[in-house]
Amino acid sequence: MTGEQLESKTSKGTQNINKVIDNDNDNDNDDDKFQTEQVYDVEDEIQDWKFLNKSSIPKRGTKEFEPDGTNFQISALEQSQKTMFQAISNVRGHHATKKLIGIWIPTDQYCFIPQIRGNYFKDLGRAINIGRFQGMRLNSLETIYLAERGSLVVYLGNEEYCNWLYNTTDENDKDEDESVSFDVESKLVALDLEYLYSLLTISLPDYQVYAYLKRLGYIIQEYKVHDDDDVVTTSTSTKKSKPESVVNFTLWPREWGIMAYPFFHSQHFKTKHYFKYTDVFKNLKLNFKPIECSPTESNINITFNVWKPSPSFSKKTPPPPDFQLCVVDTSKNTDFLNLPQIQRLLFQLSPPQKPTKKIKSTNKMESKRDIRARRYAERQAKLDKQLQLKNEYYRLRDDCFKNGGQPVILAIVNNGIMNFISLSPGQFNSLQSVKSRLNEIYPEKMHSIIYNE
Template identity: 25%
Template sequence: MDESLELPNAHARPLADSVQEDNEQSSDEEDGGLDWTKLLPAALRPVIPKRGEKEYEPRMAGGSNLQVHVLERSRAAMFETLKATRTTSSKVISYGIWYPDLSRVEATVARGIHFPSMGHSAPRSVMDEDGVEHLQKRLELLPEEAIYLIERGTMFCWKELGIRLEGLGGVPMTVQQAYSEMIGKEDLTLEKFQVYSYLKRLGYVVTRTRPPSEHYPIAAPFPLNTPHTSILGHLRRFIEGLAASLVGVFNRFDWWHPLRINRICLSNKTYGSLYRSIRFIHSGHSVPLNSSGPPPPSSPYQIFYNLYKPSTPFKKSNPPPPDFQIVVVNARTTPMPTLQELSDLFGVLPELPPPLPRQKRPANNAQEQSKPDEPAKAASPAPSPTTAEQSFLRRLFPWAFPTPLQATKEQKVNPFMALKAGKKMIIIAAVDSGNISFFRFSEGAFCEWPMA
């Protein structure tokens, strides 16, 4: 609280001080607490308030009457705002039935924008009016998906009572009942649901890594970074290997000459290969770890969620390879991952391509735009008979004509950026009493760069 409000005097403050104070108050509105008084009278639906300045500074001897009045007025405005009725349009309300024995929610009526990336189809046996059982596909939700929709107020869910009624009667499940019924089903913990809910609110598409049932869609495998090699390429490798073996015979007599001869024979004997040959300590992640103790118990560091960016074209029945994979742990009960646990995680992850260097814009780009349009180039000449014959042979024997690479300027990879990004990456979400922290662990390869 400003001292001038408690101890008034007759001295007028200069105009510069008042302007400076207004600027400080405007800057404090962004860094202070919530100003609930600006929300009176309360609207029909809650509105996120703007951050305002602090009501007062705490004092050792207690606050003044003005401080107590401002605090009580702000507290009353907060209660009035929180008492506002939460409304949702009936056009986006979905309806579902919770089956405890299946740990699934059947979406009888699916509405809204969430279902293109949530839920999966599963055949279940139902009984018709004549008492005959038959399979019928229906849309089912996992426990975390159902709790997320119930908590948002976009789904009314009823618990299955053992009999199938014509209509949905009774009172739907509350949020507290949904938490108590669904948390703990299908390996779902409170920490995993908090991570799921947080990522869904950010716009990501979140799915399970390990399918909980045979009907749950599995993400496509990661593409292998193996270049396509034609028959001519295999033949070239064979000739190079034969030449290297012949050169190795001459290397037995005089081992100084290969440094000069191998440049002609296309061998792999260079100074780098010589230094690697005398290395007596294995390097790289291909060497397995030496585990002398007993096998560890089941580790909590298991991949649980697949994460897709909001811009990823996602098909629910055939999901693409995930952009990220997330491990969820409880920070209060789980220690830091060991080297063996990280190695096990990296063992199931694909290798990422090195990051591309930044593209530098040419300095004369603006000058080229200011130039007038040049006349159109002359039309390309008609294809010759030889070219037509080559295209015909290419269609008949595509294996003999490998696709030529486009003549593009090769850009060198920045080794520091590649070492920072790593070859493999995993994200660990540590939840500490509701506070979620994301940690990225990467597997680098220092021995693969010339500087190593």
């Protein structure tokens, strides 16, 4: 092989190597470009809006992660983006037969609904008769809630509408006037949410809690403050106070910590032998007095009465509330409630009532909770009678130890962020709520946290 042939082969080899290196560099540049494209996640910006054009609920599918650069995924994202703009561009409206119209009466601060439509008024509003018209009266809370969720269109009533509404006529002219209707949409001005928020007669945190619980399905009514609630009474307030001039010298050593018992107490004149720990704990038990509280100057009161969802609820004769709630705004003052304020709230609670047993129809399917309760009752029925009473005793007593007395719910609102706290008086010694039933089961037993033998 000649030298010229070797040089030509080496030159061709170097050219091929350079081409490979250039191709690798181009691939590296392409990889860098592809890596930079992976940093930008398209799904974070463009959501799938295609389900809005369907009447049925979309089914869950496989989740797409980072873009893979395929034409199929790019076309799917473009189609979803077009669907998003189509969904946003649609005009939101009401059906002519289902449109609910309300007129805000500024002089009396309520919303009058002449024609009732929908199932919103089972627990909202109050029936009202104005002259020859019958309708529903909504307060500011109920008006803003229905308008905010898009179920009510509110118009501002003017002097012309009020004169037409409150005008009374003779019975002879009654038929002629009923045929004449007031054109609300052309003669009155529709109100926006900005104006409706200014109609609130209570604070914005109260409405936020109201709307939040209503969306969850709870039944809510405003708490009405009674005159008796302004006076806080205790068991010690009825006792006659002794005049300050009378001084009991025998109590001085006890106040100074010299003697645990007064001079003439029976413990000084007898000896006692303890054979059980129960007797020891009985003598160590503290005899406490109720803490006297006076009415505070703050306006801390119960705000709402809350009921669980119930199809048989009657707003005319409501049952005792399931929860009673107080809204506390901590956006300006972060201090927690003090003891007199908490006692004031506990005093305002409605007295608890025993729930009435409802006979359920056998046609309805039992829930899991009902099935568990039925199975538990069947297991208890197979036990001995004394064992059943013992289980009932410990269940009632431990429930009082755990949950305490009747609770009051605090809704802590801080710039729109809501937290709910349950406050209840502890029952570690008295157990007043179930004391009568515990005495029936074990009459001579102490129902407190002590060692019982």
